[in-house]
Amino acid sequence: YINGERVGDAYLDPGWTTYSRRVLYSTYDVTTLLHTGTNCIGVMVGHGWYGTTEAREPNGPRSLILQLQARTTSSSPSATLVASDTTWSSAQGPIIYDHIYNGETYDARLEIPDWTNPNYTQNSAWSPAAKVAAPGGVLAAQNIPPVRKQLEIKPIAITNPQTGVYVFDFGQNFAGFCLLSVKGPAGSNVTLRHAEVLQHSGNGMIYTDNLRSAKATDVYILKGDTNGESYHPRFTYHGFRYVEFTSSTSSIVPTLSSLTGWHIHSDVPQTGTISFASSSPLLNMIQHNVIWGQRSNLMSVPTDCDQRDERKGWMGDAFLSAEEALHNFDMPAFYANFLSLMEDDQEGGWGVPDTVPWTFGSNPGDPAWGAAYPGILYWVWKYRGDVDLLKTHYSKVKVYIDGMTKSAQSSGLHNMYYNYGDWVPPPPAPMCNSHLTASWAYLASLQQFVEIARAIGNTQDYVFYSNLSKSWFDEFNWAFFDGPQSVYDTGLQSAQVLPMSIGIVPPTELVYVADNLLNDIYNHSVHLTTGISGTKYLFLILTELGRNDVALQLAENVDYPSFGYMAVNNIEPATTFWELWDTPFEGPGMNSRNHIMFGSISDWFYKALAGIMSNDAYGAGGYTNVNIEPPNVVSGLLAVNATFLTQNGNITSNWERSGGSATCGQAADNHVLTLDCGSVG
Numbered sequence: 001y002i003n004g005e006r007v008g009d010a011y012l013d014p015g016w017t018t019y020s021r022r023v024l025y026s027t028y029d030v031t032t033l034l035h036t037g038t039n040c041i042g043v044m045v046g047h048g049w050y051g052t053t054e055a056r057e058p059n060g061p062r063s064l065i066l067q068l069q070a071r072t073t074s075s076s077p078s079a080t081l082v083a084s085d086t087t088w089s090s091a092q093g094p095i096i097y098d099h100i101y102n103g104e105t106y107d108a109r110l111e112i113p114d115w116t117n118p119n120y121t122q123n124s125a126w127s128p129a130a131k132v133a134a135p136g137g138v139l140a141a142q143n144i145p146p147v148r149k150q151l152e153i154k155p156i157a158i159t160n161p162q163t164g165v166y167v168f169d170f171g172q173n174f175a176g177f178c179l180l181s182v183k184g185p186a187g188s189n190v191t192l193r194h195a196e197v198l199q200h201s202g203n204g205m206i207y208t209d210n211l212r213s214a215k216a217t218d219v220y221i222l223k224g225d226t227n228g229e230s231y232h233p234r235f236t237y238h239g240f241r242y243v244e245f246t247s248s249t250s251s252i253v254p255t256l257s258s259l260t261g262w263h264i265h266s267d268v269p270q271t272g273t274i275s276f277a278s279s280s281p282l283l284n285m286i287q288h289n290v291i292w293g294q295r296s297n298l299m300s301v302p303t304d305c306d307q308r309d310e311r312k313g314w315m316g317d318a319f320l321s322a323e324e325a326l327h328n329f330d331m332p333a334f335y336a337n338f339l340s341l342m343e344d345d346q347e348g349g350w351g352v353p354d355t356v357p358w359t360f361g362s363n364p365g366d367p368a369w370g371a372a373y374p375g376i377l378y379w380v381w382k383y384r385g386d387v388d389l390l391k392t393h394y395s396k397v398k399v400y401i402d403g404m405t406k407s408a409q410s411s412g413l414h415n416m417y418y419n420y421g422d423w424v425p426p427p428p429a430p431m432c433n434s435h436l437t438a439s440w441a442y443l444a445s446l447q448q449f450v451e452i453a454r455a456i457g458n459t460q461d462y463v464f465y466s467n468l469s470k471s472w473f474d475e476f477n478w479a480f481f482d483g484p485q486s487v488y489d490t491g492l493q494s495a496q497v498l499p500m501s502i503g504i505v506p507p508t509e510l511v512y513v514a515d516n517l518l519n520d521i522y523n524h525s526v527h528l529t530t531g532i533s534g535t536k537y538l539f540l541i542l543t544e545l546g547r548n549d550v551a552l553q554l555a556e557n558v559d560y561p562s563f564g565y566m567a568v569n570n571i572e573p574a575t576t577f578w579e580l581w582d583t584p585f586e587g588p589g590m591n592s593r594n595h596i597m598f599g600s601i602s603d604w605f606y607k608a609l610a611g612i613m614s615n616d617a618y619g620a621g622g623y624t625n626v627n628i629e630p631p632n633v634v635s636g637l638l639a640v641n642a643t644f645l646t647q648n649g650n651i652t653s654n655w656e657r658s659g660g661s662a663t664c665g666q667a668a669d670n671h672v673l674t675l676d677c678g679s680v681g
Helices: 282-296 315-328 332-346 372-384 387-411 434-456 459-471 473-480 493-501 507-523 532-544 548-556 563-568 601-609
Strands: 022-025 067-071 079-083 095-099 103-107 138-141 147-153 157-162 165-182 189-195 217-221 229-231 238-247 259-266 273-278 612-614 625-628 637-646 649-658 661-668 672-675
Touching: 022 332, 147 165, 165 189, 165 217, 165 282, 259 282, 273 282, 273 601, 282 315, 282 548, 282 563, 282 601, 315 332, 315 372, 315 532, 315 601, 332 372, 332 387, 372 387, 372 434, 387 434, 387 459, 434 459, 434 473, 434 493, 434 532, 459 473, 473 493, 493 507, 493 532, 507 548, 532 548, 532 601, 548 563, 548 601, 601 612, 601 637, 625 649
Parallel strands: 022 138, 103 217, 625 672
Antiparallel strands: 067 079, 095 103, 147 259, 157 165, 165 229, 165 238, 165 259, 189 217, 189 238, 273 637, 612 625, 637 649, 649 661
C-alpha cells in the first residue's frame, strides 16, 4: 500500500521458484500514488510459496525485499531510493496465521486503522523490522502474468445438513477463495472449510479426506461492526466446489449472499475456444472441464492439482497438457518462465527433476517427466514460432539429451530407468511396460531436439542427433516388439500407440500393429486402457489411421472408463478432470478431483474435430502454414466452431454437416491456408 491505496491487484505474488537459484520480484509504476511531501509505504506480508512447503507449518518469519525508486521531473531532476531495512517498523496485523495449503486466520479486532497513511502515528505495538537471511538465489524480474482474480462465482445452493452447519454449493470446482459478508458480535468467528465433493453417504456433509493433511480452512474473527463486515484471504487459495460454513455463535445464520467465490489463477487470457453442435452435449462438457481444470492449475507454475497438500509443478502433467494449454490460453510468457525454472533445477547436472520447482521426486526425473523440458520448449516454438526461446535453452536441453543418451547407452532401452511410467491407467487394466514408456519418452525428446537443431541452423548437431535418433530404432524394436504377434510388448493400447507416435514401427509391420491396436480397443468394448502418456497419443494416432469414428466413440462414451463417465456419472459428476478414471471408488490417498493431466483430449478436439493442423515445413514453427480439414466421421457430431491464437493471428475453423459434405467457414489472419471441405460422413 502507498498512502492508503493498494499497489496492483495480484495475489500470491511474486511467483514460486527454487529460491536458492532464483528469486522473482514484481515491479509497479506507482507514480500516481505518490504526492509531494510525506508518503507512507505499508506492506502486508505472508509466508507465501517461500515460507510453506506442503502442509507443514511455515518455516521462518514472514519476510520481504522492497525497493522504491522515485525520480523527479523538475528542471533539476533527482532520484530517491527507499529500500526495506531495519529502519522500517513492523507490527502484528489482523492475519494471525497464513499458509498456502492450510488457509488463513484473520482477526478483524487487530486491524490497525489508517496504518498505511502518512498521518498515522505508531504506538508501542510497533518494533524495528529484523534482518533475516536472504533466500540465496539471483534476483530476477518476474516476466509472467501475476495471479489475479478472474471471476466471481455465486453459489447455486445452500443446505443445512446438521445443526449449525451450512454447506454452500458453487456448482463448479475451481481454485480460489471466498469473499465473506457477515454481521455479528465482536469476538465471534466464522470458519470456512473447503472441499471438492460431498460425502457419498448422502448426509450432505463435505468430504475432505482426499485433501490429506491440507486443512483448507479460513477463519474470520469479527470486530462487531454493526454495518456488517467483509473479508477474503490474501495469502492462501483452495480447490473447491463446496464450502462448509460454521460459526461460534448461533446468531450468525448465512444466506446465499454470504459467500461469493473468487476464482484466481495466473492471468493468462483464454485465447482458444471450441464448441460442438451434437446430438449430445458431452463434448462441450468435456471441453468445459478441460478449461476449468487448466485455469485452476496455473498458479505461476503449472500445478498438478489445486486442493491437497501437493500442488506441485509435476513435469509429466505439464508436458502432457502443454499442447492443450497452447490451444486454449496465451501461454508463451508463462512457459518461458517455467523453462527458466527447469534450467535452474538442472544446475550442477544434466537431469531435470520430477517436479519444478524441485520439492519432491528425483533428479533426474522419470524420462516422461523430464521430457517437459525439450517438449514444452518445442511446442511453444511450433505454436508461436519463438526461435529466440529455442536459442536461449538450446545448450541446456542438449545437456539433458546427452545425459539421457549416456543413461540409455549404459542400461540399454530394455532396462531404461523410470519412476512412474504410463501413470494411472484405468483399473483393472495393467500399466504399460515402464521401460518402454521411458524409452519412448527419451526418443521423443531426442526427435524434438533434432528438429530444434534444424530450426536454429545448427547443421552439425542436426546431422549428429538425427543419426543418433535413427540408430535407436532397431534396439527399441528388439527390446519391445513381438514380431510373430506383430504387437509391442503384451499388446496394451499404450504399448502400440507410443511407438507409432514417434514413427519407430517398421513400415512392413505398421498395418498389423494398427490392427492389433484396434482389436484391443474393440476387445474392451471400445474403451481405452491407457495411462496419461498413452491417452494423449491414442486419439491422435487413431486420427492418423483414419479412424476418427473410433476415436470419437472413445471420447463420447459415458460408461467407465471414459471422459464422459467423469462428467455424467450419477455418484459425483465432475466439472473438472479427475486424477483417476475410477475416482468415486478409490480411497483418499491420491484422489484429486481437479487434475489437468488427462486434459490432452482438448488438443485432439482442435486438431481432429475442428480439423486445424499446422502445415509448416520440418524445422519451421508458428502455424504460418495451416491446413483446415473437417473430419470424416459418422456420428451425431453436426458442427464444430473453433478458434485459437498463433503468432500470425487467429485461426478459425467453422464447419457444419450438410448431408454428406461439410459447409465450411474459416478465417486465418496472415496465414497460408489450405482448406479441404471434403466428406464428413
